[in-house]
Amino acid sequence: MTALKKYQRLECQGLWRETPEAQRRDVIVSFGTATLIIADDRSETALTHWSLPAVERRNPGVMPAIYAPGFEAAETLEIDDRVMIEALETVYQAVEAQRPHPGRMRNGLLGSGLALVLALGVFWMPGALVTHTARVVPQPKRQEIGRAVLADVARITGTTCADTAAKRPLARLTAKLFGPNTVTVEVMRDSPVPVAHLPGGILLLDRHQIENRDGPDVAAGYLLAERARAQAEDALVPLLRWAGVRATFHLLTTGQLPPPAIKGYGEAFLARAVQPVPAMVLLEKFRAAGVPSTPYAHAIDPSGATTKDLIAGDPFGSGATSKPLLSDNEWVTLQGICTQ
Secondary structure, eight states: OOHHHHHOOOEEEEESSSSSSSEEEEEEEOSSSSEEEETTTOOOEEEEEGGGGGOEEEEEOOEEEEESSSSTOOOEEEEOOHHHHHHHHHHHHHHHHHHHOOOOOTTTTOOOTHHHHHHHHHHHOOOHHHHHHHHHHOHHHHHHHHHHHHHHHHHHHOEEEEOHHHHHHHHHHHHHOTTSSSEEEEESOSSSSEEETTTEEEEEEEEEHHHHHHHTTHHHHHHHHHHHHHHSSTTTHHHHHHHOOHHHHHHHSSOOOOGGGTTTHHHHHHHHHOOOHHHHHHHHHHHHHHHSSHHHHHOTTTTTTSSSHHHHHHTSSSSOOOSSSSHHHHHHHHHHTTTO
């Protein structure tokens, strides 16, 4: 990033010709948000805007460099400023790398606007590059990345609990809360946080929310709240921010996130600040899933002072009854998920 920051707000002198027959004019050349701006040298009035991804050099290797806003364009621009030439060459190489090449397989992540997004992401808006990349990554790739992050998190929390018999009631609980084949719940042996979420619909639940509870309502509450948080906060975004622009660009262009980009993320992931979910959103989730909210509210705050809205608005707290999420035998079996 340090090497790229020198291109921000870059300006230089140049000679612009509107047509091959027109006289050359002294101009000021500068980068805009997505264009090359060519302005009159005296009045500083913009004469034209060239799309950065479309700019091409007419005389590679020769100085001064001559550019045009397209293959058949009549306009030309002469520049002898080496920093500006380097910047334009960097944009050109980034765009050229995304064009189809015979014999190469292309992943479906490349969209029609990739060149523009790349230019913005590299030079001015790494945040835009991250959000665009997160938006186009398909679910199977998200799950693959989520599993890779889980492996890094396991260095801190220990391996996931996987008692074979307990996996069945866990799957049953997950399906009741979220429907079939939408969410995967992994129980962690020693997590510093009660619950968390990873890309690909993976929820992590600390074993103590199962082993130290009388029934599944508290664990279900944590999972429902975290799922609501995951739907509001894409878990891939903070990962890509942590990984950096180069790794994000690699994912966008090749469909692969380099393993070194994930290594060490577990510490930052577990130490992140968790945003609260509005009580009204949570209550709707609890109502739809048939889960009382009071047990979860008291698990977060035994006094109930900070969770009074969840207690007062409990959809099953005024005489209404909810169906058991699991039978007693299923719950006992689930409580032994970390015995192996």
